[in-house]
Amino acid sequence: MARPKTPILSKPGIREAALAIVDRDGLEKLSMRRLAQELDVQAASLYSHYRTKEELLSDVANEVTSHIDVSRFEDGDWREGLATWARSYRAALAEHPNLLPVIASGPGRREEALRRADVVHGGLVGAGWPPRYATMIGASTKYLVVGAATQSFARGFDDDVRVYQDRYPNLSQAHRLAEVAAQIDEDGFELALTAFLDGLAPVFERVRVPVEDAEPSGE
Amino acid sequence: MARPKTPILSKPGIREAALAIVDRDGLEKLSMRRLAQELDVQAASLYSHYRTKEELLSDVANEVTSHIDVSRFEDGDWREGLATWARSYRAALAEHPNLLPVIASGPGRREEALRRADVVHGGLVGAGWPPRYATMIGASTKYLVVGAATQSFARGFDDDVRVYQDRYPNLSQAHRLAEVAAQIDEDGFELALTAFLDGLAPVFERVRVPVEDAEPSGE
DNA sequence: GAGTGAAACCGAACAGTGTTAGGTAAAACT
DNA sequence: AGTTTTACCTAACACTGTTCGGTTTCACTC
Numbered sequence: 001m002a003r004p005k006t007p008i009l010s011k012p013g014i015r016e017a018a019l020a021i022v023d024r025d026g027l028e029k030l031s032m033r034r035l036a037q038e039l040d041v042q043a044a045s046l047y048s049h050y051r052t053k054e055e056l057l058s059d060v061a062n063e064v065t066s067h068i069d070v071s072r073f074e075d076g077d078w079r080e081g082l083a084t085w086a087r088s089y090r091a092a093l094a095e096h097p098n099l100l101p102v103i104a105s106g107p108g109r110r111e112e113a114l115r116r117a118d119v120v121h122g123g124l125v126g127a128g129w130p131p132r133y134a135t136m137i138g139a140s141t142k143y144l145v146v147g148a149a150t151q152s153f154a155r156g157f158d159d160d161v162r163v164y165q166d167r168y169p170n171l172s173q174a175h176r177l178a179e180v181a182a183q184i185d186e187d188g189f190e191l192a193l194t195a196f197l198d199g200l201a202p203v204f205e206r207v208r209v210p211v212e213d214a215e216p217s218g219e
Numbered sequence: 220m221a222r223p224k225t226p227i228l229s230k231p232g233i234r235e236a237a238l239a240i241v242d243r244d245g246l247e248k249l250s251m252r253r254l255a256q257e258l259d260v261q262a263a264s265l266y267s268h269y270r271t272k273e274e275l276l277s278d279v280a281n282e283v284t285s286h287i288d289v290s291r292f293e294d295g296d297w298r299e300g301l302a303t304w305a306r307s308y309r310a311a312l313a314e315h316p317n318l319l320p321v322i323a324s325g326p327g328r329r330e331e332a333l334r335r336a337d338v339v340h341g342g343l344v345g346a347g348w349p350p351r352y353a354t355m356i357g358a359s360t361k362y363l364v365v366g367a368a369t370q371s372f373a374r375g376f377d378d379d380v381r382v383y384q385d386r387y388p389n390l391s392q393a394h395r396l397a398e399v400a401a402q403i404d405e406d407g408f409e410l411a412l413t414a415f416l417d418g419l420a421p422v423f424e425r426v427r428v429p430v431e432d433a434e435p436s437g438e
Numbered sequence: 439g440a441g442t443g444a445a446a447c448c449g450a451a452c453a454g455t456g457t458t459a460g461g462t463a464a465a466a467c468t
Numbered sequence: 469a470g471t472t473t474t475a476c477c478t479a480a481c482a483c484t485g486t487t488c489g490g491t492t493t494c495a496c497t498c
Contacts, residue, residue, distance in 0.1 A: 002461090002462045002464065002476055002477065003463055003464040003465065003474065003477095004463095004475070005465090007474085007475065007476090008475085008476080009475075009476085031454080031455065031456080032455080032456060032457085033454085033455080033456090041476075042476075042477060044458080044476085044477070044478080045475070045476050045477075047456095047457070047458080048474075048475055048476075052456080052457080053456065101320065101324070104323070104369050105320070105369075132403070132406075133410075135403060135407070136403060136406055136407035136410050137407075139367075139372060139403070139407050140363075140367070140410060140411035140414075143362070143363050143366030143367045143370055143408075143411060144359075144363060144411075145366070146365075146366045146369055147361065147362030147363060147364070147365040147366025147367075147369070148358075148359070148366075150323050150324075150362075150365055150369065151323070151358065151361050151365055157324065158361070160336050160340065160354055184354060185358075188354070188356075188358045188359050188362075189362075191352075191355050191356070191359060191422070192359035192362060194418065195414075195415050195419045196411060196414050196415045197414075197418065198414075198418035198421070199413065199415055199416065199417035199419075200418075203414065220446095220491090221446075221490085221491040222445065222446045222447055222491080223492090226446065227446085227447080228446075228447085250483080250484065251485060251486085252484080252485090260448090261447075262485085262486090263447085263448070263450095263487080263488090264447050264448075266487080271485080271486080272486090439498100440497105440498090441496100441498085442495100442496085442497080443494105443495090443496085443497100444494085444496095445492100445494070445495090446492090446493085447490105447491085447493095448489100448490080448491075448492100449489095450487105450488085450489095451488080451489105452487080452488100453484100453487105454484075455483075455484060455485100456481105456482095456483085457480100457481085457482090457483105458479105458480085458481080458482105459480085459481100460477100460479090461476105461477075461478080461479105462475105462476085462478105463474100463475095463476085463477100464473105464474085464475085465472100465473085465475095466471100466472085466473075466474085468469100468471080468472095
C-alpha cells in the first residue's frame, strides 16, 4: 500500500489512540510501534504527523490539561480563584494518572498552560497581590496539586501508606485500603489547600497593594 | 579476563558511579552499558550485583534521601518537626535534581524512607494530632516538597517562568533570570510552607487530643 | 593438598526502543 | 496532462535492558 484513498491518520486520532494506550496499559507500554499497530499502520507513518514521540506526548498532555478552570479569577476573589483552579487542576490530573510524569516534567511549549499561568498571575495581581507574590503563590499552588497527584496515597506512591497499613492492620484488606486511601487523598488535599489559603490571608493583609498600583512595574 | 584477583565492582561503587552520571549528564543518559564503561567493565557484570536497573536506581534514591532530618519531631513540637523535615527533604532533592523523577515516582521498598515516614507519623500523633490527620499532614507536607522540586522555576519546569519573562522583560537576560529564579523558588517554598503551617495551627486547636489517648486505635 | 561450589567477570545474543532513508502510489494543484 | 506534495510503506541504524553460557579465581571442606 502507498497513499490511501482517504487518510488513515490524523493528529487528533493519533493523540486519542496514544492516550487510550497510556490510560489502559500505562505510560511505559506506549511505543510508536504499538501505537501504530493500534491504528493499523506502520510506525514510520506516525512521523509524517508528529516529529517525535516527545512532541506527541506534549500535545496529549496539553489536551488533557486544557479544561482546567481559571474562570473564577475574573471577579477579583483570589481565594476562590485559587481554590477553583487547584481543584480543577487536580481533577484533570486524576482523570489520566498514567500520564502524570509527562505533565509533571515541565511545559513543553504548551500554549494553553502558558495562557492559564498568565490568567492566574493576572488574577492575583488584579486582586492586590504584589507581582512577586503572585508568582510565588501561583507556583506554590501548583506544587500542592502536582505533589498530591504524584505522591498519591491511592496509587501506592506514598510511604505513608505502609505506615498506615501497619498502624491499622484491619484496613490491610486490599479493597478496604483502596477505598480509604482515595478518601485520604481527597481529604488530605483539601486540608492542605485550605490550610495554605488560610495561612495566606494574613500575608495578604500585610502586603496588599491598592488596586491602581497593582500593574507590573518591570521591577 | 574472568574473575579478577580483587573484585572491581561493589554495590556502593556502582551506586556512586551511577549517581555521578545522573548528576553530570542527566537521568536519561544513564545506561547500563555507559555505567559499565565508566567502571571499566562489561554491562553484564553489573547484573551480578544488581538484578535490574530499577533496583539500582531505587538504591541510589534511598542513599540520596537517607540524610533527611526528622530529629526535631522528638521533642513534641510538631510545627518545628514538620518545618525541619520539609526543608531538609527539599535540600536533599535539590542536591541531585536529575534524580528527582526516580524519587518522586514512589517508594521502591526503600526502608529508610519508610522508617522516616513512621517517625513523622509518630511525632505528629505524639504531639496530639489524631492519627488520620497525622497521615494527611505527613502526605501534604511531602506534596509541597516534591511539587516544589518537580515544578521548579529555576529548572524551567514551571509555566510561570514564561509569564515572568514577559512581565519583566529586563530580567530575560539568562543569567539574571536564573539568579532570580532560584531566589523565587526558595522564597516561594518558604511562603508556601509557612502559610501551610500557619493554616494548620487553628485546625490543631480544634482537633487535638489529649496525649494519653493519642495511640492508634485501629479505627 | 585435592576437590567442590560459588563468585565475578566476559562475549554474544535476544527482543525491544525511537528514528531515519528511500521508495511508491494516490491526491491535489497548475 | 504533468508536476509536486502527501501519506503511506519496507528496511535499516544505533541504541536499550537483560539473559545465557563460559572461564577463571576465590573460599571452603575432607
